[in-house]
Amino acid sequence: MNTKEKIFDVSLDLFSKRGYDSVSLREIAEEVGIKKSSIYSHYSSKEAILMDIFEYFTDLFEYDDLINSKELVLSEDNDVLIENPELFYHMGSEAIRGMFKEERNLKIWKLIFIQMHYNEKIRNFFQKEMLLKPLIFWENFFAILKEKGIIRADSNPQLLAKEYYSFPIFLLLEICAKYDDIPESCLDDFFKQAEEHARFLLDCVKVK
Missing domain, CATH: 1.10.10.60 (Homeodomain-like)
Known part of the structure; x- marks a missing residue:
């Protein structure tokens, strides 16, 4: 180093x-x-x-091979998304999980969550990268499922995106507030709970 x-x-x-x-x-x-x-x-x-830390973190999502694989592309032609949206979520979750195995990346999450109330640059980064971009992604996710008739026609993609994404954000806030150094066992539980919530919510709006 x-x-x-x-x-x-x-x-x-x-x-x-x-x-x-x-x-x-x-x-x-x-x-x-x-x-x-x-x-x-x-x-x-x-x-x-600080700006170098943010650039590094942004690049993780922009250039990571797993996150940007063709199986995780939001498209009506994506067979995984259309045929098994739960698997689509799981694959994305596993990609993020692999990224979070790096202690450095967990510390960046903690820095952003804890310090966004005290520093404008951190707050702006959180709003853009941690809220706006993921919410747009998940809104498009539900819009495609609605268009394909996989979820109910009266579903609101924007509202579903917020509900889908808010629970993992809550879990991260809870973990960051509790630990200085986040244990791996806690991280495993985070992904388990987040995926259970995603399956539950999707099941609630799927066409039976």
């Missing part, structure tokens, strides 16, 4: 546990084992470190 990567990881660890605004560049440098001035060879400011 090079110095820039150490700065990234130490900053993320401190930000996620103590809050972005409570951590100084001097403290980051001390944890890394370098002088404060050496940080400027890699980052122009503390905010630049």
Whole structure:
């Protein structure tokens, strides 16, 4: 691991546990084992470190092979989606689960959830990347199922998307509020509960 990567990881660890605004560049440098001035060879400011963390996290979703596989494309031609929407959800869940096996990625989630109330940039990132984009995805998901007659004609895709997505968000908030370092067993339970909720909700609106 090079110095820039150490700065990234130490900053993320401190930000996620103590809050972005409570951590100084001097403290980051001390944890890394370098002088404060050496940080400027890699980052122009503390905010630049935060922006690098966000860029890294955004790229995970944009370039991950599993998340962007053809089986998870929202399309009326996607046989998995049309024939077995529960499997479609499960495959997406497993892709996210694989991503969350990385401790670094869990810390970013914690940073975003805990600190969004205190920092405008974190709040804006949460609203755009963690709320708006997923909700658009799930609204389109239900719109396709409605168009294909898989769910009831009186279903509201926008409302269903919010209901579908709100439970995992609640679970994440609960976990982040409870643990400094999220145990893997807790993460396993999170995905189990989220998938059970998804199956239950879909079953409620499916055409019988």
